Every structure is written in C-alpha cells, then in structure tokens.
Amino acid sequence: MGMSDKALAVIEQRNVDFYGDSLTAVRSDDGQIYVALAQMCQALGIDIQAQTRRIQRLEILANGFKGVAKLATPGGIQRGYVLRVDLVPLWLSGIRTSAVSDDVRPKLERFQREAAKVLWEAFQSGRLTADVDFDALLAQDSPEAQAYKMAQAVMQLARNQLLLRAQLSDHEQRLEAIESHLGDPGRYVTADQASQISQAVKAVALAFSKKSGRNEFGAIYGELYRKFGITGYKMLPARRFDEAMKFLTDWHEELTGALPF
Known part of the structure; x- marks a missing residue:
C-alpha cells in the first residue's frame, strides 16, 4: 500500500x-x-x-x-x-x-x-x-453533573435535528425527481391553473415589453422557470401554484401599478 x-x-x-x-x-x-x-x-x-x-x-x-x-x-x-x-x-x-x-x-x-x-x-x-476523575464526577449525579449531561443531551438533540433535516430535504428532492420522471399528473398544476400561469406571464411580458421596447416573453418565462426550478410552466408543482401567481402578480404591479389578473 x-x-x-x-x-x-x-x-x-x-x-x-x-x-x-x-x-x-x-x-x-x-x-x-x-x-x-x-x-x-x-x-x-x-x-x-x-x-x-x-x-x-x-x-x-x-x-x-x-x-x-x-x-x-x-x-x-x-x-x-x-x-x-x-x-x-x-x-x-x-x-x-x-x-x-x-x-x-x-x-x-x-x-x-x-x-x-x-x-x-x-x-x-x-x-x-x-480523565477518569471527570467520568467519576459525572457518575456522582450532582446538580453540576446533571447540568453538564443536560447540555450534552441538548447538543446531541440539535445534531440529530440537523441530520434529520438534511435527510428529509434529500428525501423530498429525490421524491420530486422520481415523481417528475414518472409524470404523476396529480403532482403538477391542472390545465386550468397552467392556463392562468400562461396568461399571467403574457400580461407581465406585455407590460415589460412596453418599457424595454423588446419582446420579453422569453425572458419572463425564463425567470419563472429559474425561480421554480422547472423546464415548462405545465411542470410547476401544484403546491407552488399560489406562490407562482403571487410572484407574477407582484411583478406586474411593480411594472404598472395595476393588478390585471
């Protein structure tokens, strides 16, 4: 070796x-x-x-x-x-x-x-x-030893919580990837919700285009996809529909001062 x-x-x-x-x-x-x-x-x-x-x-x-x-x-x-x-x-x-x-x-x-x-x-x-003496002190179960052991227990609990949070996050990401691959229809927005997203994007893009003088449809869709980690608006997770609509509504209001949708 x-x-x-x-x-x-x-x-x-x-x-x-x-x-x-x-x-x-x-x-x-x-x-x-x-x-x-x-x-x-x-x-x-x-x-x-x-x-x-x-x-x-x-x-x-x-x-x-x-x-x-x-x-x-x-x-x-x-x-x-x-x-x-x-x-x-x-x-x-x-x-x-x-x-x-x-x-x-x-x-x-x-x-x-x-x-x-x-x-x-x-x-x-x-x-x-x-330090064998330190271990012996802990074994005496004095108030100080109890406080020390309690602090150790809190640290261990916090460590376990950190590890559990990381595991749950990893599990959720894996689940999303699997369900995305399988194309679970209940996972994504409905056809009606997808249409609402599309109309909202168009409204924001038109308002943005008036200011920039360019066609901004691609830019708005691109920002939506980047923010929500998707490759198409029909692939938006159903649980994030309200969040996406608020994102687009706020953007439109920032551009125009109005709420069109």
Whole structure:
C-alpha cells in the first residue's frame, strides 16, 4: 500500500493523552477522523508490521486504513499510517489478550473499550485527555453533573435535528425527481391553473415589453422557470401554484401599478 498519490491530507491534528499514552488523532480532507497506528502499537507493545499486514488482509479494516504524507511527530513531519477511529474497536478486538504481557493486558482492554470514543471526542468537544476523575464526577449525579449531561443531551438533540433535516430535504428532492420522471399528473398544476400561469406571464411580458421596447416573453418565462426550478410552466408543482401567481402578480404591479389578473 503506497502513500504517494492516495495519501490523505491532514486538516487538523490533535494529540490525546490516553491514560498516560500519547496518541495522535487527525481529521483529514475526507472529513473522517483517524488515529496514528504506530503510536497505538507502541503503547500496546505489539508489532506494527504484523498489525499492518493483518489490517490489509481484512477488507473492512483496509478500507479505513490510509497513509498520510504529513504527520507532526516529536521527530518532525513524517509519513505514517492511520486507521479510521470507528474501526479501532474492531481492529483491537482481533488482538487476543493472551497475546500480550500481563502488565499490558488491562491497557489493551481499556483501549478496546474507550480509545475510539476519546479520540472522536478530541475533535467534537476538544477534550484531549481520558480523565477518569471527570467520568467519576459525572457518575456522582450532582446538580453540576446533571447540568453538564443536560447540555450534552441538548447538543446531541440539535445534531440529530440537523441530520434529520438534511435527510428529509434529500428525501423530498429525490421524491420530486422520481415523481417528475414518472409524470404523476396529480403532482403538477391542472390545465386550468397552467392556463392562468400562461396568461399571467403574457400580461407581465406585455407590460415589460412596453418599457424595454423588446419582446420579453422569453425572458419572463425564463425567470419563472429559474425561480421554480422547472423546464415548462405545465411542470410547476401544484403546491407552488399560489406562490407562482403571487410572484407574477407582484411583478406586474411593480411594472404598472395595476393588478390585471
């Protein structure tokens, strides 16, 4: 696996103190968060070459295993391999506790349980330590701890709402595209409504032409199509008929001071 043409660009780097071990997490140009593999292996006393080969053999891990061209280390800017943080628990679950020394075993279990969460939080909330005392304070359920957890819950709710809004918007756009492709007759304006749109466009175009001295029919239709994202007035969504008529009425009134339709 080379790192020359496929190397990730590091947008941001955070050094996290994980119970005394320094781990480097980076946010890359693909929007994902990764952890430097060499430091993880060093902290656990396991062979990085062997782990690199194992990760590359498993497709699900290999897809999140990348090279970065610029990784800030105590020895300067270096190249290195990184693993996407959400894959860290899966990678570590494949390391048998019996394969490491007795003194490392509790550390491996802690890495398996907590490392991905702590590394992710380094970018979400700026928390750069795995502070066991802080977690203990939260567990006491004091008024301050309750306030903190409430604030976290509000942030999570807001995040979920943002994601839901984006999903609903995407769903609505897809639905409109599908129904437009299928030509659902109930989706668009009726023949009578289409005629009203056409007459309104003509009235605006005539009023505009008197001022400009040019034939403005094409320009008015073009502006209507651009504003409502359609390619023909008969394709105007039925739910936007009133909006389109108001748009044309206001335009005509602005040009003439009168309401003809």
